[in-house]
Amino acid sequence: MALSRLLLLCMVASEVWDVQTRPIDFVCNRDARRAMNIVAEMEAALPQEQRGDIVASLKLLIEDVKVLKAASQPGCTSSLLHRLERSINNYLRILTHLELSQGPAESPALSCVPxxxxxxxxxxxxxxxxxxxKLEGLMDNLADKCTPQ
Incomplete structure (x- = not known):
């Protein structure tokens, strides 16, 4: 999380220096104002970070399930763990192949992962x-990408 904040601060600072205009140019030039508005970039980076958080959490859960499967006796619990592992893998596949404009999921800070x-x-x-x-929150953030059916 701290790394992403530092990255965000660097992005903001670089945008400010790229404008290189006088204050009156900022007032009079709509394009200069738009160039400094990085909200869309930040919103796109946020789903990437959320997705990374969810993917890291799912990977940890899948490892925990594998450990439990190895230690469990055959029977009901084993079947349940197998179904759970398949379900988690399905979510992982969906999230890792989800096409967002910013590329692969960003790795979260370790404090975000259970x-x-x-x-x-x-x-x-x-x-x-x-x-x-977390997953429903990410889907809410991405809802504008859905086309009406």
């Missing part, structure tokens, strides 16, 4: 919160 666990109930709770919270 801690590893070996408790099935914690994994399910985390997965549910990830899907109903």
């Amino acid at each position: 801690q590893s666990t070996q408790s099935l109930s914690t994994i399910l709770w985390t997965y549910n919160r990830l899907l109903s919270g």
Whole structure:
């Protein structure tokens, strides 16, 4: 998160220096004002960071599921873990192939990613919160890219 803020500050500073106009030129020149407005860039960077956060969280969950699968006895829990692993992999494929204008997902700060666990109930709770919270938030941010059907 701190790295992305530093990057954002550098982007803003570079935009200000690129304008190289007098204050009156800023007032009189609409293009100069538009060149300094980086809100669209920042909004595009935000879904990239959100997607990176979700992808990193899903990768951690898939590793936790694999550890549980290896330690579990065959039967009901094993079947459940297999289904959960498939579901997580489906979300990972969708998110990594999601075409956003800014390229690949940005890696999040480690503080954004949940801690590893070996408790099935914690994994399910985390997965549910990830899907109903962070993923839905990302989808809300990307809703303007949807075409009416």
